[in-house]
Amino acid sequence: MAADANATGVDERRSSARQTQSDDVDAAESADDRLLEVENLRTVFHTERETIRAVDGVSFGIEEGETLGLVGESGSGKSVTARSIMGLVDDPGELLPGSSVRFDGRELTDLTEKGYESVRGSGIAMVFQDPLSTLNPVYTVGNQIEEALSLHRGLSGIDATEKAIELLEDVGIPDAARRVSEYPHEFSGGMRQRAVIAMALACDPDVLVCDEPTTALDVTIQAQILELLSDLQAEHGLSILFITHDMGVIAEVADRVAVMYAGEIVEQAPVVELYENPRHPYTRGLLRSIPSTQQGAERLETIAGEVPTPNKAATDCRFAPRCPEAFDACEEVHPVPVPVEEGAEDHTAACLLYPEDEPRKAAVDRHAAAGDEDSPESAGSTGGDSR
């Protein structure tokens, strides 16, 4: 019963969201034919005491051949977003109704586990953070690559081994013919990550989800892996969702950047635009906290406080308690992503300060209006846990 109410409420919300942004109908339409389209993704985890809204209404899209950087502090929901796309969210976690992940025009959230198995690996593949633990220690590297090849391409025996050697060569592993029959513990960290990438590419996926793929590696190895990824992207026309907490890495790999905070995307912009002209106070704080060689011995700035754990539907701005520019309305109105100014459709921020060229009162009303249409839904979907 409650679930029904949810579903209809969410539908209303989604259509109303469309109406409020009726001025960018064109953008919405072009969004529909993007390769990977995530819309209003809400992933929650039920614990005994509360429901954690790890990802709370995230929307973004990735075009063919594009790299979207997803950046944020630890605990902001980046990895959960990746796992939600891959269908790897298990009990006690679930995607709330109304969440949508479309890949190549196909809705993935409706798929059963069986149906998802055919998408994983061949359509969307994933590279994980820690190459030490992502390879199974008791099977050879070749065996684990061949496993993917036999699942999605029906290759086996010598054909599969030859293809595995070819893939290892592609990712720059020397002496691949010998290496293919070695075990993960005989590989160095960087080599392992190359092997993991070879495994991900085994079935020629269209989208590669990289969850902090360089975080566990040395800086020099990091640069090599980033270079390898961009070479492979050019070669295979891959779309990449690149998740990291490292603003420096993002600047290097991404075409567009989405900044995540407490389960929401607070700012989204092309990479150069974001670095040159950050709008959301959180993004500004993040950029100021990057160590720089030019600033000399100045003390590095930090953002005071911690990322809150979102456990109820937002009725205010989740960043407000840490925000240097917060004003009264920030505690009462939940901001929605809006273009930062007239005509800047590809640069959005979820902050009451925007659109910048509108009077403050009008801008706040615009966020509040979107939020009000939201409220029946948010009351419904949170059920018992919203105060």
Add this chain to the structure above:
Amino acid sequence: MSRWSYFARRVLLMIPIVFFGTTITFLVLRMGPMDPAAAVIAGAGDTEAYESVRQSLGLDQPLWLQYVEYLRDLFTLQLGYSWVVNRGRPVWELIGVYAPRTIWLGFWAVMLPLFIGLPLGFYAGLNPNTLSDYLASFGGIVWRAMPNFWLAVILVSVLTQSDQLFGFDWESWLVQTQIVTPPELQRLWVPSNFLAAFKAILPAALVLGSASMGNEMRIGRTAVLETVNENYVETARAKGVPRRTIISKHVFRNALIPLVPIITGEAFLLLGGSVLVETVFSINGLGYLFYSATINADLPLVGSLMFFFILLSVGINILQDLLYTLIDPRVGYGGEGA
């Protein structure tokens, strides 16, 4: 291949261990209060007879000479004759009569937990916090908690009165067997003989393996629970491997690694534990033979049986190393070895 040279080194290391074990056995036997000559003349109190028995058994020789002969005899498998328990009978013949019963009992006491406890544990680990998990886990604790000697006595009394208690006669069920008697182990390849021998040993094997069964169930459950959450399992899912394959290929083999020492370690315990169970079920196996040889100071028999047990322990150790080497390619990779 470094893992196989590691294995070969482990096997070579066993030679000094056997040597050391037999030496300790000799020292313990000779320095303890055992006096075989006194046992042979059975308290007749005749000093002359006592001395002549000592002489005929070679106990008047210098200790070092006895030690050299003892070692030579063991390593050339000249086990000699029983002095007291079954006077004049070759030790080999005694072992030939008593050992098969213990081996049969030990074999099933290892196999039953392995094929009941372990699958139950794996099943519980794959379905944590469900009703079947709770049932299996609770059962594991109960099996683990029941002491051998108590369970043996209870089982014997329940089975002998099964007709009165449940209206079901265990002794005549399927094949006629007796509960408290050594199993018949002739011509086991004939199905009906095999069935009878299996049924005869089943209660004793269940009792002897009960603790192992509970242990393996609980540890198997934990191992699976831990392995399922490993990153490589998620990687396998992310590349589209079906759940069934993930469990059979990626989870089970890794979950077995911590179980190898548990299983082989329990095989050791069975050696010592079998004396009690053999006594209650009157199985008259090696445990019983060893016990009577020891209290009767039958030196050749005790020494030979100890040698036999040492070889068995070393064999189980080698088996454990072999299993490790087969399951885990990282074995011996540290260079120095553990």
